[in-house]
Amino acid sequence: MSHGWTGMLLEIDLTSGTISTSSLDMEMVRLFLGGRGLGARLLWDRVGRGVEPLSSENELIFTVGPLTASGYQTSNRFSVSTKSPLTGTILDANSGGFWGMQFRKTGYDALIVKGRAEKPVYIEIKPDGVSLHDASDLWGMRVQAVTKKLGQNKNKRNVLCIGPAGENLSRISAIMNDGERSLARGGPGAVMGSKNLKAIVVEGSDKPEVADQERFKFMLYEARKLLAASPLTSQALPEFGTAVMVNIVNNVGAFPTRNFQQSQFEGAEAISGEALAEKHLVKSTACWACPITCTRVSKTDKVEGEGPEFETTWAFGAACGCADLAAIIEANVLCNDLGLDTISAGSTLACAMELAERGRLDSDLRFGRADLFAHTLEDLAYRRDLGDDLAEGSLRLATKYGAPELSMSVKGLEMPAYDPRGMQGQGLLYATGNRGACHMRGNMLGLEVLGLPKLIDRFQVQGKSSYVILHQNTMAAIDSLVLCKFTNLGVAEEYFARTLTAVTGVPYSTGDLVRAGERIWNLERLYNLREGFSRKDDTLPPRLLNEPVTEGPSKGWVSHLEPMLEEYYRARGWDGDGVPTSRKLAELGLEELMEAIR
Amino acid sequence: MPTVRIFADLRQLANVGEAEIPGDTLRSVVAALCSRYPLLGERILEAGSLRPQFLVTLNGYVLELPKKLDVAVQADDHIAIFPPIAGG
Numbered sequence: 087m088s089h090g091w092t093g094m095l096l097e098i099d100l101t102s103g104t105i106s107t108s109s110l111d112m113e114m115v116r117l118f119l120g121g122r123g124l125g126a127r128l129l130w131d132r133v134g135r136g137v138e139p140l141s142s143e144n145e146l147i148f149t150v151g152p153l154t155a156s157g158y159q160t161s162n163r164f165s166v167s168t169k170s171p172l173t174g175t176i177l178d179a180n181s182g183g184f185w186g187m188q189f190r191k192t193g194y195d196a197l198i199v200k201g202r203a204e205k206p207v208y209i210e211i212k213p214d215g216v217s218l219h220d221a222s223d224l225w226g227m228r229v230q231a232v233t234k235k236l237g238q239n240k241n242k243r244n245v246l247c248i249g250p251a252g253e254n255l256s257r258i259s260a261i262m263n264d265g266e267r268s269l270a271r272g273g274p275g276a277v278m279g280s281k282n283l284k285a286i287v288v289e290g291s292d293k294p295e296v297a298d299q300e301r302f303k304f305m306l307y308e309a310r311k312l313l314a315a316s317p318l319t320s321q322a323l324p325e326f327g328t329a330v331m332v333n334i335v336n337n338v339g340a341f342p343t344r345n346f347q348q349s350q351f352e353g354a355e356a357i358s359g360e361a362l363a364e365k366h367l368v369k370s371t372a373c374w375a376c377p378i379t380c381t382r383v384s385k386t387d388k389v390e391g392e393g394p395e396f397e398t399t400w401a402f403g404a405a406c407g408c409a410d411l412a413a414i415i416e417a418n419v420l421c422n423d424l425g426l427d428t429i430s431a432g433s434t435l436a437c438a439m440e441l442a443e444r445g446r447l448d449s450d451l452r453f454g455r456a457d458l459f460a461h462t463l464e465d466l467a468y469r470r471d472l473g474d475d476l477a478e479g480s481l482r483l484a485t486k487y488g489a490p491e492l493s494m495s496v497k498g499l500e501m502p503a504y505d506p507r508g509m510q511g512q513g514l515l516y517a518t519g520n521r522g523a524c525h526m527r528g529n530m531l532g533l534e535v536l537g538l539p540k541l542i543d544r545f546q547v548q549g550k551s552s553y554v555i556l557h558q559n560t561m562a563a564i565d566s567l568v569l570c571k572f573t574n575l576g577v578a579e580e581y582f583a584r585t586l587t588a589v590t591g592v593p594y595s596t597g598d599l600v601r602a603g604e605r606i607w608n609l610e611r612l613y614n615l616r617e618g619f620s621r622k623d624d625t626l627p628p629r630l631l632n633e634p635v636t637e638g639p640s641k642g643w644v645s646h647l648e649p650m651l652e653e654y655y656r657a658r659g660w661d662g663d664g665v666p667t668s669r670k671l672a673e674l675g676l677e678e679l680m681e682a683i684r
Numbered sequence: 685m686p687t688v689r690i691f692a693d694l695r696q697l698a699n700v701g702e703a704e705i706p707g708d709t710l711r712s713v714v715a716a717l718c719s720r721y722p723l724l725g726e727r728i729l730e731a732g733s734l735r736p737q738f739l740v741t742l743n744g745y746v747l748e749l750p751k752k753l754d755v756a757v758q759a760d761d762h763i764a765i766f767p768p769i770a771g772g
Binding site for chain 2: 317318319321322323325326327328329330331333334337338339355359360380395396397502503525526529531532535536537538541544572575638639640
């Protein structure tokens with residue numbers, strides 16, 4: 087066993103019911119760190135070209151990182167890697183809460199679930215062994231109910247499960263953990279549902295070992311100081327949560343409204359973080375080992391639950407033309423209980439609303455019809471009536487009804503809450519995202535709007551690629567440690583590298599860490615190339631490339647993607663088709679993978 | 685008069701979210717705003733100038749401060765002041 091990593095892999099074949107353990111190649115682990123990176127490397131070897139994502143050949147690879155459960159600030163996160171049923175790309179999603187910490191304490195770096203059970207099952211991993219149980223009585227239950235029934239106990243026993251949306255193979259379904267946390271994007275819930283796997287319950291007893299305790303304690307102290315000193319992590323996020331972004335993103339004209347038809351929402355104030363704090367906030371709460379406490383618990387007359395986050399507020403708010411914050415909170419709680427990705431669910435509804443308004447879809451859905459959220463989301467999760475189409479995500483929905491251009495997605499993944507016409511760099515980030523349009527693979531918000539760490543011209547095209555690449559590489563590394571990205575608002579990468587060294591005993595410089603992120607990004611790119619993705623997929627919806635914003639501060643702008651993309655490929659060391667060159671792959675130690683994409 | 689909107693915890697200091705404030709440059713508007721709401725002034729001013737971590741937009745365009753502190757403002761302009769925020 088190494089410090090930081092256990093070096094152990096748990097593998098469960100649901101077809102045969104076989105449970106086995108093996109040792110990981112530690113040289114590979116050191117290169118890919120853990121979490122997202124380790125998951126990508128394992129997936130590359132195990133889920134080859136052409137595997138249908140909802141077939142028994144696809145795998146779910148749950149991973150933690152070398153810092154997980156160490157006690158370092160935000161060291162609670164974990165990751166799942168699989169082939170996405172929504173996009174067909176490589177997918178990873180990560181989540182906070184408590185489950186990741188608890189899984190690490192079971193003594194494994196990774197859990198691979200493969201095959202398909204004949205009938206519903208759940209997995210239980212405890213200090214005295216790993217077992218499979220009949221889950222027939224759990225199948226059909228919603229997330230809160232199954233989490234409670236399986237004995238969720240915050241710091242001792244943690245439940246990860248799917249809801250009805252995953253069971254019914256919705257391509258926008260999430261895997262939920264600790265009740266209200268989600269591995270959301272790209273439809274991992276459907277992969278779990280396709281395996282007849284309802285839940286994974288973990289109870290651990292290991293205490294992760296740290297190589298250099300004195301140095302680690304110092305790094306904890308430094309991070310505590312830095313997070314307390316940053317007004318972002320000590321004031322803004324604890325007090326207002328992520329929804330505090332609504333007003334600023336709307337103010338600058340980058341808040342996509344009514345399925346990206348406009349970029350400012352007249353109802354922004356009513357759904358803002360300030361309104362949430364004033365009218366609906368119950369308390370703030372936090373994931374394990376997190377001093378930031380950005381999570382909101384909010385309530386309405388009907389529900390109480392965690393969230394909504396900024397993205398969810400946008401997806402059911404501005405994207406759907408809805409200024410009713412109570413309805414947004416209720417949609418968020420319902421999505422969590424059904425096991426749905428709130429970004430994709432809200433965006434798919436927005437797409438359906440536009441299809442209906444344009445007469446392509448026979449439905450009562452219209453922008454602003456928040457009264458239809460609950461009924462429509464239930465239909466989506468159970469694939470009833472129109473819900474059967476909605477469960478496929480916006481691209482398949484819009485394609486079926488003859489207007490694929492109305493899906494606001496990249497590679498099939500619905501875009502988050504920033505209009506690329508008002509943030510040119512964000513458009514490049516979305517277009518090049520390996521899992522599709524994503525604000526968590528890097529985010530230009532800091533540089534293009536907030537001035538963090540410095541302000542750059544958000545409409546400028548030239549020079550954006552270097553910022554995007556640095557963000558993408560750094561976030562890939564953070565996703566592999568695995569830490570919350572908000573930690574990086576107060577604590578620089580240099581500190582993460584020093585902490586990684588203290589925990590593992592393996593010397594990592596800041597450059598090593600960012601280079602690991604670059605290696606991971608390129609591996610993900612290779613995976614997608616092997617699946618047949620190419621330069622043509624690195625694009626944005628036609629609306630953003632061709633239809634200028636009609637009013638507000640971004641008026642007249644479209645996304646000028648092409649010149650940014652050219653510059654991006656060059657800066658990445660890729661050829662004009664977006665294929666990593668042999669030289670770049672050799673630099674990253676990935677040269678032996680090149681053959682697979684020739 | 686230019687309209688000034690303030691956000692997040694700044695509202696608690698002024699007990700308003702929006703006000704019309706006289707002035708023909710950003711500097712003079714901010715000075716008048718802080719004079720009207722002294723608690724807000726204590727939070728956002730340092731040695732008579734806007735603290736660098738605050739974000740200011742003029743009609744939705746983020747201003748580079750302190751370079752743009754003397755930018756001219758018109759009667760129908762909208763100024764927004766945000767404390768340090770992050771999220772996403």
